[in-house]
Amino acid sequence: MHMKLELIVLPVSDVDRAKAFYESLGFRLDIDKSAGENWRAVHLTPPGSECSIIFGKGLTTAEPxxxxxxxxxxxxxxxxxxxxxxxxxxxxxxxxxxxxxxxxxxxxxxxxxxxxxxxxxxxxxxxxxxxxxxxxxxxxxxxxxxxxxxxxxxxxx
Known part of the structure; x- marks a missing residue:
């Protein structure tokens, strides 16, 4: 079986602050989507990586x-x-x-x-x-x- 690690969910407290931080690292913004007040997904990829990170609102119950x-x-x-x-x-x-x-x-x-x-x-x-x-x-x-x-x-x- 062939498997690749594709996406890591990060727990954050402030989506916009996290987005600005990861963009300042040079991560590429792939997606920033909302569906109402309770769900938002921000998807970024480190330069040269095939694996990305995602964080937002309503994505995980893990502690920031x-x-x-x-x-x-x-x-x-x-x-x-x-x-x-x-x-x-x-x-x-x-x-x-x-x-x-x-x-x-x-x-x-x-x-x-x-x-x-x-x-x-x-x-x-x-x-x-x-x-x-x-x-x-x-x-x-x-x-x-x-x-x-x-x-x-x-x-x-």
């Missing part, structure tokens, strides 16, 4: 800001971070895990745990290994995003 660990793969994390900073987005410093683990333990959204043996170290992965360098940011509601540098994908991807 409860979506965490949303990964955006970037080829050059330094360049991506600089671009987001230039757009006025607050982005963490770049970091890596000393043990080579995929980052887990996102700050914000009430998630404070980390994997046993995980040691977050400042700066790029020492070998600049794909999947090894990260930076984080949050939308205005606290939904948590992770930039992950991937220059060469694992086999089969």
């Amino acid at each position: 800001g409860s979506a965490q660990g949303l990964y955006l793969a970037v080829f050059d994390i330094e360049q991506a971070r600089a671009e987001l900073l230039g757009r006025g987005i607050e982005v963490s410093d770049i970091f890596h895990d000393a043990g080579g683990l995929i980052f887990h333990g996102h700050e914000g959204g009430g998630i404070t745990h980390k994997l046993e043996g995980q040691t977050r170290k400042p700066g790029l992965h020492p070998e600049r290994a794909s999947y090894g360098s990260f930076a984080t940011f949050h939308d205005p509601d606290g939904n948590g995003w992770v930039l992950q540098e991937i220059q060469q994908r694992f086999p089969g991807r």
